[in-house]
Each structure stands twice: as structure tokens, then as C-alpha cells.
Amino acid sequence: MDKFRMIFQFLQSNQESFMNGICGIMALASAQIYSAFDFNCPCLPGYNLAYSAGILLAPPAVLFLLGLVMNNNVSVLAEEWKRPPGQRGKDPAVLRYMFCSMAQRALIAPVVWISVTLLDGKCFVCAFSTAVPVEALGNASHPGLAERELGKVLARIPCQEIYDGNQLLARGVAVRYLRCISQALGWSFVLLMTLLAFVVRSVRPCFTQAAFLKSKYWSHYIDIERKLFDETCTEHAKTFAKVCIQQFFEAMNQDLALGHSHPPPPKPAPEAEGEKEKLRGITDQGAMNKLLKSWHKCKPPLCLDQDGLLTRNGWTRVGLGEELSQIPAPRKEVAVYYSKV
Numbered sequence: 001m002d003k004f005r006m007i008f009q010f011l012q013s014n015q016e017s018f019m020n021g022i023c024g025i026m027a028l029a030s031a032q033i034y035s036a037f038d039f040n041c042p043c044l045p046g047y048n049l050a051y052s053a054g055i056l057l058a059p060p061a062v063l064f065l066l067g068l069v070m071n072n073n074v075s076v077l078a079e080e081w082k083r084p085p086g087q088r089g090k091d092p093a094v095l096r097y098m099f100c101s102m103a104q105r106a107l108i109a110p111v112v113w114i115s116v117t118l119l120d121g122k123c124f125v126c127a128f129s130t131a132v133p134v135e136a137l138g139n140a141s142h143p144g145l146a147e148r149e150l151g152k153v154l155a156r157i158p159c160q161e162i163y164d165g166n167q168l169l170a171r172g173v174a175v176r177y178l179r180c181i182s183q184a185l186g187w188s189f190v191l192l193m194t195l196l197a198f199v200v201r202s203v204r205p206c207f208t209q210a211a212f213l214k215s216k217y218w219s220h221y222i223d224i225e226r227k228l229f230d231e232t233c234t235e236h237a238k239t240f241a242k243v244c245i246q247q248f249f250e251a252m253n254q255d256l257a258l259g260h261s262h263p264p265p266p267k268p269a270p271e272a273e274g275e276k277e278k279l280r281g282i283t284d285q286g287a288m289n290k291l292l293k294s295w296h297k298c299k300p301p302l303c304l305d306q307d308g309l310l311t312r313n314g315w316t317r318v319g320l321g322e323e324l325s326q327i328p329a330p331r332k333e334v335a336v337y338y339s340k341v
Contacts, residue, residue, distance in 0.1 A: 006248030018130075026070075026109040030063055034116050041126035045151040048158070056117055060110030067106025073098055076223050086298030097215035104200065111193050116305040118186030121179035124242070128178055130292040136168035137177060216228070221302075229295070239278045246275075 042051050068074050077098045080090065117123050130151050145153065145168070153165040157174050165171075204212070282288050 023159075026063060026067060027112040030059070030109045030113040030160040031116050033059070034113060034120070039126075040121050043126075043156045043159040043162060045130060045148075045155045048129060048155055049127045051125045055123050056114065056127075063109040063113060064106050067109055068102060071102045071105065073102055073223060076226055077102070078197045079226070080222055083299070084297050087301045088299045091215075093211060093215045094218045097212075098219045098222075100200075101219070104197075114192050115186055115193075118182050118189060124182030124185070125175055125178040126158045128181075129174065129223065129324045132157070132174045132177060134169055137173050139167060142168045177185060214267055233292075236279065236282070236288075241282075243275050243279070243283075 039055070077095065080098075081095055132154055133152070134150070153163075153168060154174075156165065156171075157162045157171055160171065161170050222279075275285070282291060329335060
């Protein structure tokens, strides 16, 4: 169990590397899924193109959505986009940076799928079999067919077992012709995506370094602040439940031992007082609900000037003492907010 706990903590502390690994696994999985996929071209005019377009575009869309769903920052982005401004304004540049960062990782698997599909050529052969130039590749001495009949014959090129037009056009010639075009498009697509990734990852920060660093910093801050607030809520809920249970058992013990007598209440133990101090003055359900509602509607301004916070927002630092100077900025913002009574 200790090993699993260490692995889990490592993944939490290296979330970016973990997400890159997940995207790489999804990319490899997409290639394996394509190799195991049973491609069955309908070999009918009008259906070949629709079937091939679905195979080429539908799985990448699913993989892209899965890449977004598996990224924890999706909920952070949605929360930051929909939250009321309150005391803290929303920066569109930060939201764009968060979305672009997620989209870049989520696009890896779809790009691999499209590249493998084009390089394999089956989908392209099925889609454009009716567009093969019969005049250039076929038998010029063969008697001409009506356009509808010619379309039916060419649509059967991907299906070797039912193709009956070798006298008009050799199937191997048509397949090689279409597969060459498909592979050329595939390598062009790979080159284009590689150049685009290079531009996005390398060139763009060079021209807007200050704005890039600002957006990157505050996007990390939003993610860290959310995690620290969840941790603080978890600690508070644990302490609140512990104090409630202790008080309940103490009251039940007194009732069972003393019956209906009313002795003077015992002095609280030092441990109980220490637990109550952790509650930061929030000791009832209504106050907690009010705090959570206030956090959603009016997050604290990003300013660590405590005097300014006291004068502008009426915040107090009950129970915090000198702890605020010893904790990181995101945790300090959460702690200051949590001390509001």
C-alpha cells in the first residue's frame, strides 16, 4: 500500500507529466484500435464516401472528447468561466491558455488516428474509388458503359471478392493509384501537424513572453487554489464531524450515567478546545453554507495585503496568527478567506 501511495503522490505532484503520459497511451491505443478494426467498405456508390468520412472523422472526435474528459483542468476551466466575477475579475487570456493547453494534449490521439488512417490507405481507397480516372488507367478499347453502371463497377474496387471490372480497369492499378495519393496526404498531414506543434510550443512564447508567462502563472494558481480549498474543506469537515461525534457521545454518556439529574457541565478537555480552534469559528451548518456560497459568488481579490483586505472586505484573521507568513500564496488566500466569520 505504501508503494501505491507513493505512486499516487508522485502523479499528483507531476500532473503535467502524468497527463502527457496519458495522451501518449491514448495515441498508442488509437493506433492499436485502428489495426484491430475490421474495415468493411460498403462498395456502393454514394455510401463509400459517407462510410469513409465517418471512419476518418468520428473516432478522432471521440478521442478528442476523451482527452478533454480525462484532463482534470476541464472542471477548473468551466468553473472559472461560469463563476460570478465578484471581487476578482476574469482574465480571458488565462482561460484561453488553459483551453489551449488542454486542447494540445487532447489532439494527440486524433492526429495519430488520422495519420494512421491516411497512411494505411483503405479509407481513402473506399472513399474515392469512383473518382479513379478510367481514361488514363483503364482499357481504352473496352466498350463504354453508362455513367451509372460505371459508378457501380468502380465502387466495388475496394471489395476484391465482388469486383468484376478487371477488363475495364485492373483493380491492383486503381488501388495502388489511390493508396499513393492517400500516403502522400498522410505524410503531408504529419508534416503539417509537426510544424504547427513546433510553432505553438516554441515560436509563440518568444513573441508574447510576458503575456505567456502571466497566463501560465495564473492558470497554475487557479488550479492550485482549487485544490487547496478542497483540502481545507476536507480538513474542516473532518474536524467538524469529530467534534460533533465527541459531543454526542459525551452527552449520551452523561445521560446514561446520571439519569435525569442535572450536574454542572464538565469543563471541556484541552483536546476538544484544540479541535474547535481548527474550525476557525465556523461551528454550525448555516455559517458553513454561507461561507461556501460566498466563496462561489465572491472569491477574494488576489492581494495579500491584510490591512487592505480588512478595510475593503471586512475579513478577519481569527485563529491564523503568524501562520499566514509561513504558507504559500494560494494557501494563504484560502486560509484568509476561511477565517471570515
